Amino acid sequence: MADMPPDREALQALLDFHVEAGVDLALDETPHNRFAEPAPAPDRQPEPRSPSQRQAASPAAPPATPARPLPKAAAGTPDDAAHLARELAAHAKSLEELEGLLAEFEGCALKFSAKNLAFADGNPEGRVMLVGEAPGADEDRIGKPFMGRSGQLLDRMLATIGLDRTSVYVANIVPWRPPGNRTPTPQEVAICKPFIARQIELAAPDFLLCLGGPATQNLLDVKDGILRSRGRWFTYKAGDGREIRALPTLHPAYLLRQPLQKRLGWRDFQALRRALDGTE
Numbered sequence: 001m002a003d004m005p006p007d008r009e010a011l012q013a014l015l016d017f018h019v020e021a022g023v024d025l026a027l028d029e030t031p032h033n034r035f036a037e038p039a040p041a042p043d044r045q046p047e048p049r050s051p052s053q054r055q056a057a058s059p060a061a062p063p064a065t066p067a068r069p070l071p072k073a074a075a076g077t078p079d080d081a082a083h084l085a086r087e088l089a090a091h092a093k094s095l096e097e098l099e100g101l102l103a104e105f106e107g108c109a110l111k112f113s114a115k116n117l118a119f120a121d122g123n124p125e126g127r128v129m130l131v132g133e134a135p136g137a138d139e140d141r142i143g144k145p146f147m148g149r150s151g152q153l154l155d156r157m158l159a160t161i162g163l164d165r166t167s168v169y170v171a172n173i174v175p176w177r178p179p180g181n182r183t184p185t186p187q188e189v190a191i192c193k194p195f196i197a198r199q200i201e202l203a204a205p206d207f208l209l210c211l212g213g214p215a216t217q218n219l220l221d222v223k224d225g226i227l228r229s230r231g232r233w234f235t236y237k238a239g240d241g242r243e244i245r246a247l248p249t250l251h252p253a254y255l256l257r258q259p260l261q262k263r264l265g266w267r268d269f270q271a272l273r274r275a276l277d278g279t280e
């Protein structure tokens with residue numbers, strides 16, 4: 001009996017169980033420890049991706065990157081991957097260059113299950129930068145943060161204080177969708193952190209709005225849960241020593257699940273408006 005193949009009904013039940021548990025993506029038949037796999041040899045410079053990078057790479061322009069080729073994959077452990085991420089991120093002189101390096105980076109396994117890198121949306125020249133947790137299905141499909149229902153609520157909240165994506169810059173602490181929308185692991189966050197830190201440094205906003213607990217805890221080194229930390233001003237210290245006023249607030253996905261809490265989100269957005277106006 002034990003070696004009889006499962007019947008159709010049993011297979012369907014197993015599939016339903018996985019879908020209900022959030023496993024909505026078939027990656028492979030057997031698990032892989034990608035950190036244990038040998039890293040490909042450091043080979044070539046990343047291809048220029050954006051118009052500005054293409055311009056920088058043209059023969060007339062001075063070289064934007066040093067002659068030493070940048071490796072894409074870390075040698076083995078998550079620490080190696082985080083180390084490489086720090087090296088690459090520090091190397092980026094512009095947001096376009098940072099996006100190009102991140103697109104080539106192979107140290108975070110999420111890259112291999114995601115459809116697209118969701119690096120940023122909005123205006124990097126804006127005074128406000130918003131940072132969320134990680135892309136979901138819509139963001140993964142489109143390749144930009146906050147494109148789905150959370151993004152629509154975020155846009156409505158921004159509109160109440162006279163802002164939109166022409167005046168704010170939006171990113172996530174992790175730029176690839178975790179399979180099934182699970183929370184990114186501490187390891188994945190640690191590997192991606194140098195990139196978001198450099199992104200903040202290069203965008204150099206006046207104000208940072210941390211959307212939800214993971215963004216708040218990881219960027220501001222806050223231990224409290226979001227319901228305690230929201231609405232309080234913190235100082236974010238950028239890598240170049242610049243101090244940025246930072247405000248944690250509730251994540252729009254949480255507000256969609258708990259609409260009564262929108263009044264707290266509303267208070268935080270009002271505080272941001274006052275800060276922009278120089279009255280708080």
Ligand code: URA
Pocket residue numbers: 132133134135136139144145146147148150151172253
């Ligand atoms: N939630 C996030 O934290 N980021 C997104 O981009 C979308 C949903």
